[in-house]
Structures are given as C-alpha cells and as structure tokens.
Amino acid sequence: xxxxxxxxxxxxxxxxxxxxxxxxxxxxxxxxxxxxxxxxxxxxxxxxxxxxxxxxxxxxxxxxxxxxxxxxxxxxxxxxxxxxxxxxxxxxxxxxxxxxxxxxxxxxxxxxxxxxxxxxxxxxxxxxxxxxxxxxxxxxxxxxxxxxxxxxxxxxxxxxxxxxxxxxxxxxxxxxxxxxxxxxxxxxxxxxxxxxxxxxxxxxxxxxxxxxxxxxxxxxxxxxxxxxxxxxxxxxxxxxxxxxxxxxxxxxxxxxxxxxxxxxxxxxxxxxxxxxxxxxxxxxxxxxxxxxxxxxxxxxxxxxxxxxxxxxxxxxxxxxxxxxxxxxxxxxxxxxxxxxxxxxxxxxxxxxxxxxxxxxxxxxxxxxxxxxxxxxxxxxxxxxxxxxxxxxxxxxxxxxxxx
Amino acid sequence: xxxxxxxxxxxxxxxxxxxxxxxxxxxxxxxxxxxxxxxxxxxxxxxxxxxxxxxxxxxxxxxxxxxxxxxxxxxxxxxxxxxxxxxxxxxxxxxxxxxxxxxxxxxxxxxxxxxxxxxxxxxxxxxxxxxxxxxxxxxxxxxxxxxxxxxxxxxxxxxxxxxxxxxxxxxxxxxxxxxxxxxxxxxxxxxxxxxxxxxxxxxxxxxxxxxxxxxxxxxxxxxxxxxxxxxxxxxxxxxxxxxxxxxxxxxxxxxxxxxxxxxxxxxxxxxxxxxxxxxxxxxxxxxxxxxxxxxxxxxxxxxxxxxxxxxxxxxxxxxxxxxxxxxxxxxxxxxxxxxxxxxxxxxxxxxxxxxxxxxxxxxxxxxxxxxxxx
Numbered sequence: 001x002x003x004x005x006x007x008x009x010x011x012x013x014x015x016x017x018x019x020x021x022x023x024x025x026x027x028x029x030x031x032x033x034x035x036x037x038x039x040x041x042x043x044x045x046x047x048x049x050x051x052x053x054x055x056x057x058x059x060x061x062x063x064x065x066x067x068x069x070x071x072x073x074x075x076x077x078x079x080x081x082x083x084x085x086x087x088x089x090x091x092x093x094x095x096x097x098x099x100x101x102x103x104x105x106x107x108x109x110x111x112x113x114x115x116x117x118x119x120x121x122x123x124x125x126x127x128x129x130x131x132x133x134x135x136x137x138x139x140x141x142x143x144x145x146x147x148x149x150x151x152x153x154x155x156x157x158x159x160x161x162x163x164x165x166x167x168x169x170x171x172x173x174x175x176x177x178x179x180x181x182x183x184x185x186x187x188x189x190x191x192x193x194x195x196x197x198x199x200x201x202x203x204x205x206x207x208x209x210x211x212x213x214x215x216x217x218x219x220x221x222x223x224x225x226x227x228x229x230x231x232x233x234x235x236x237x238x239x240x241x242x243x244x245x246x247x248x249x250x251x252x253x254x255x256x257x258x259x260x261x262x263x264x265x266x267x268x269x270x271x272x273x274x275x276x277x278x279x280x281x282x283x284x285x286x287x288x289x290x291x292x293x294x295x296x297x298x299x300x301x302x303x304x305x306x307x308x309x310x311x312x313x314x315x316x317x318x319x320x321x322x323x324x325x326x327x328x329x330x331x332x333x334x335x336x337x338x339x340x341x342x343x344x345x346x347x348x349x350x351x352x353x354x355x356x357x358x359x360x361x362x363x364x365x366x367x368x369x370x371x372x373x374x375x376x377x378x379x380x381x382x383x384x385x386x387x388x389x390x391x392x393x394x395x396x397x398x399x400x401x402x403x
Numbered sequence: 404x405x406x407x408x409x410x411x412x413x414x415x416x417x418x419x420x421x422x423x424x425x426x427x428x429x430x431x432x433x434x435x436x437x438x439x440x441x442x443x444x445x446x447x448x449x450x451x452x453x454x455x456x457x458x459x460x461x462x463x464x465x466x467x468x469x470x471x472x473x474x475x476x477x478x479x480x481x482x483x484x485x486x487x488x489x490x491x492x493x494x495x496x497x498x499x500x501x502x503x504x505x506x507x508x509x510x511x512x513x514x515x516x517x518x519x520x521x522x523x524x525x526x527x528x529x530x531x532x533x534x535x536x537x538x539x540x541x542x543x544x545x546x547x548x549x550x551x552x553x554x555x556x557x558x559x560x561x562x563x564x565x566x567x568x569x570x571x572x573x574x575x576x577x578x579x580x581x582x583x584x585x586x587x588x589x590x591x592x593x594x595x596x597x598x599x600x601x602x603x604x605x606x607x608x609x610x611x612x613x614x615x616x617x618x619x620x621x622x623x624x625x626x627x628x629x630x631x632x633x634x635x636x637x638x639x640x641x642x643x644x645x646x647x648x649x650x651x652x653x654x655x656x657x658x659x660x661x662x663x664x665x666x667x668x669x670x671x672x673x674x675x676x677x678x679x680x681x682x683x684x685x686x687x688x689x690x691x692x693x694x695x696x697x698x699x700x701x702x703x704x705x706x707x708x709x710x711x712x713x714x715x716x717x718x719x720x721x722x723x724x725x726x727x728x729x730x731x732x733x734x735x736x737x738x739x740x741x742x743x744x745x746x747x748x749x750x751x752x753x754x755x756x757x758x759x760x761x762x763x764x765x766x767x768x769x770x771x772x773x774x775x776x777x
Contacts, residue, residue: 318413
C-alpha cells in the first residue's frame, strides 16, 4: 500500500484537483441530467457521461488509489477521497460506470485472478467497458440466494437461461457480474450458485427497458435464452457464487473500502434544504419562519451531522471497539433512509408548489425535490432493502437470532 | 493536551480514560450494587468516590496548579459515559461542574482554597435551579443583600443534587439586580432548611433548600465580571455530561434488551427472531450510535466557541431521545416482566427522564440550535 500522505501533499493535490475541475466541468447540457448512475435512460445522457468519466480518469482523478499495472495511479486512498470530495463540492456530473468502478472493479482486484485484473480493470476506469449487475430476478429480490437463472456447462462454454431484473445500464453494458445456479438441487440453496463475469453483447441476451416511478428509464429486465458465454467467465470456483456475491454487496454498500471513487449520486446536501426553506413560501412567509418546520429542520440537521460524524467515528478504534462492524453494516440503512425522509420533507417546505413536478415551469428548482424523493427509494430498496439491512444489523451486529 | 483538528477526534488521554473507566465502572457498579444503593439514604458508595479521586478523575479538568491533571472537559467525558453505562451513583458530575464554575468565575483565593479539595474528592454541588427557573433568564428569584460585610440570602433552590454530602456548593442569587454566584461551605449548607425531593431516577439524591437565614462573608462572592461566562460554561458542560451519561446508559440498555430477546422464547422461537422487535431494536441502536458520535464530537470541540456550543446542543438533543426510545422499547419488549420493578429496563427509562430534565431537554436544545444554525 502507498505510504500515508502528509497534510501539505494532500492540500496541494486538492488545489490541483479543484483547479482542474473548475476548468473542466462541462456546462449544463440542454437535456435533463440523471441524479444517479441508475437513471441514465437516453443515449445523449449516456454519451455525455461516458466522455466525462473518460476525461476525469485521464486527468488522474478516478481510480487514483488503484494499482498502476491495471491503469490506476498507485496513490494512497486519501488522494482519491480528496478528488471525490472535490467532485462533490463542485457538483461534477456523476461517474457513469459506478457498477464497474465501485462494485465489480474492487471485487476483481480483491478476488479476481491476475488475468482477470489485466483484462477488465483498465476498461472499467476509462468507461470503455460499462458494467452491469445480474443479481435480482423478478421472483427473487431480497431473497437473492434463491436465484434461479441457470448456468449449464457445455464444452468450453456455459449456457445461460433465465431472467434478471433491475439491470442498471442493461442496454449499454459490455459485461455483467452475474449470479446463476450451476448446480441444481443442492441441500442448501446457496451452495448451487456460481459467479460469472459475463459478456453481454452476444446472441441470446436481450434487454427490455423498465420505466420507473419517476417516469424515467435506466433499468432493464434482461433475458438470457441459451446465451453461451466462455468457460473462463466463471469467477472463483463453481459453487462459490454466494460468497463472491456477498463480497460484492459489501462493496456496493460501502461496508468495505477499495472502490475507484468518484461521485455516483447527486444528493441534495442538507444545507441546500435549509437554503430551500429560506426561499420557499408557505402562506405568504418563508417556510423557515414557521416554528414547526424550523424544529423539524433542526432535527434533520442533527441527524445529518450525526450520520457524518458516525462515518468519521468508524476510523477511531477505541470508539468502535464494542461492536466494530456496527457502523459499516448500518451505514446504508442510516444514509438511505435519511435521504428519503429529508427529500420528503423538502416537498413539505414547498407548500402548494409541492404539487408541481419536473417539466412544469412553475416547479421550484425544476421539481428536484419531488424527483429526488421518488428516486430515493432506489437506494432504500436496491442493494438490499432497508428491512434486509435491519436484519443484517440485528443478526450480525447485535447478535439477534435469525429464526 | 493534543491539538484539536476537525469535528471529531480522540486524544490519547481520552482513549486511556475510556479504557480505564470502562473497566473500573463495570467492576464497581454491577446492577446488584446499583439496586442496593437505590434505597440507601446516602445513595452512593463513599469509598468508591474516594478511590475515583485517588485515580485523579475528580481533577481531570482542573489545572495542575490547583491540584488537578490539567486536562480538559473532553477528557472527563469518557469517565462520565462509562459511569452512565453502569448507572453508577455518586457526586462526580456536580463536583466536576462546581470545579469548572469556580475555575471560570471564582476569585483567586477561592480557587486556591477550594479547587485542590475538589480534586481530592470533597463532594460539591451547584444550587442553580429554582421552582420556576427559566434556563434563558438566568437572573434568579433567590437573592442576597449586603449588610455589614455579610451577604444575607433568601429564596428557594430545588433539584440540588447531593446536597446531603456536599462540602461545598455554589448558589446563584440576584444581587443588586444582577445574577451573582456565592460559594457556600458545609456549615452554610447546614444552615438551610432542606428536604429530600422524590425524584424519578432513584440512583440520584436531590434536595430542596430554603436559603432564609443563611449569611456568609462577602468574600464568598465569586467574581461578578466572570459570572456570566461561568454560568455559560456550566450550562454547556452540564448538558455535555448529561448527554454522556445517557449515551453510556444506552449502550448497556441495548445489551440488556438484546440479551432478553435472545433468551426469551414464545411460540417456540426466541422473541428476538420477530422482526417487529428486531427492527425496532436496530433503530434504537442506530439512534444511539449517532448520539455517541455527537457526544465525542462535542467533547472534541468543546473549547471552540460557537462550534462547540452547536456540537454540545446537538449531542444533548440526540442523547435524550435516543436513550428514552431504547429504554421505552426495552420495557415493552420485556413484556409482563418489563412492567415489574425487578426488570432493569425501568432504571434506564428513569435515567432518560432525569437526563432530559437536566440542562435543557431536546426541545429546548433544538430551539437554541435553530437560532445558532438556521
């Protein structure tokens, strides 16, 4: 691992990154930009974001902590954290290839073979190879271990049959991290699963866009009909798929570090909600003057600060020694539920203008609060619902029984 | 003391004290010991308190020149948190707060005479609350009048903790129309007529004192120019310690609940396998985790002016409701047993009610925060 940087080194890096982003962040295009990597639904959005990610990568602000031999810069993680923070502060457009950068990429670096790292990592960083995830199925969402998509070995190939859903970037992706059942009828359902780094642009793979509650697109349902993928698509051993998938979810939920970094979600910061409360009018006066809303707002600020401080506390050993996994395993639950609730509250601030939506010229801030609230469910449901997260915290942090 | 950077950090001394206090309080304050003291008139174990003084804990935030360790409020927090975790009784908090008040607003003579005693384990208390006191209007109803070099006191103070054992007390009064602080010794305290108040947290001892008939020399007056600063410091340090106690209590309350959810079976399953109980307990735990982050952030930034004040008020506003919720649900989840005096969940719930009533509850803190941060 790269050595720990000094404060001046980091400040210098921050200054360089800040200067680069302020010069290079593209002007707002004339089409609506996605709030998260999960709702890239048009080709113009896709092209715009691919070229932006490539530019950021080439400037050295993405995957900076990944090893040089696979296209990273081999720097200490602190540098990438600074770059990501600069992106957030300067409201950079999001990094499109989040599934590659933050889920599949660190997984391949962590558990993949040398051959797999060389083959896949550079394209993830440059956005040349877009990745998607094939875990959920129409009948198996939270119960991921029950996945029924079949993989059957025939000679040098695996033959895949089944349906995956909620495939972000399904119609754009070159590769999928795919969880499929290669051993039927095992005593434990988890034991029959295998994990594949599967090519998508092959015969027998079809995608159908899914329209989301916001009216936007970004997911597909993905159908495999006798799709033949090479034998070396298998990652790890046959039957180890569940363990690899669980490791992937740790990256997805940020319970484990090693991601390439970069911004993947434009989350209205809580200070923007305060600012909204100053501008939004309710009954002829600013929402912030309403004593009840004021108190609610303070409650949200306390919680926002509590979440930020809790993330910091995770790295202070003596303050997490009783339950070391508590903060990593509860982070997603805390943060996503908070985002949902604060966006819901933001709509309340708007009074009657809360009734407007994206596209209406009278909508405050283009209807971003309404859109952000409806979109927030993607995070409270995707990657394991909040209820599943609560089970995880209950069982793995507090030690409560499963059954 | 280490330099403070960022909103949250932990000094080496804090880490050492956390570890030492965690072990000490667990040893000295088992729940049996806590329960034995509930009906004890004194309400705490004086030998333990002396031992804590010998360990140097009463002098943590007192300068070395006055017999203390010369650390700060931040270093007191882990000790209070761990005491709270074990519901440990004793005059640690009032003595520490009295020392801070004296340190800020006392005269040089008072500090030199009294601070070494407090660091050495002489219990002390504060007499600030009154039957109708308003935290935002600190001019007390109790008053003092000057007469021939003496200050004659009158008025009523309530919720004075540990007045029965305090060797020293600082009382707030109205003197010539302004708030003033007066140092009382044991003799003056005994000149008050007093009655023990029945309080919800039975690990506490609190008293109502009538000041009528007490008179002390004018040298007992603290420095009038420093009095407002002293009162502000005590309000914030008090809120911080109260938050610390409640965060500590929350940790063991969750442990206590989890242990019952794992052992109690109904319909052939441990009740902790039911999600209605499981998820609620997770919510309580997560709320307490945030409260603890606020607590150590407030400890870390305590001396930084407005940033510190915001952090303390957030910590207090987070801790009270977090412990209250954890304990409230703990009672419920213990079912019929939860309704009995024998179940420990009530001890935590009572502690949360007490803690909320000390130094401003969550509603009060949020109101203060609104004007600080909005």
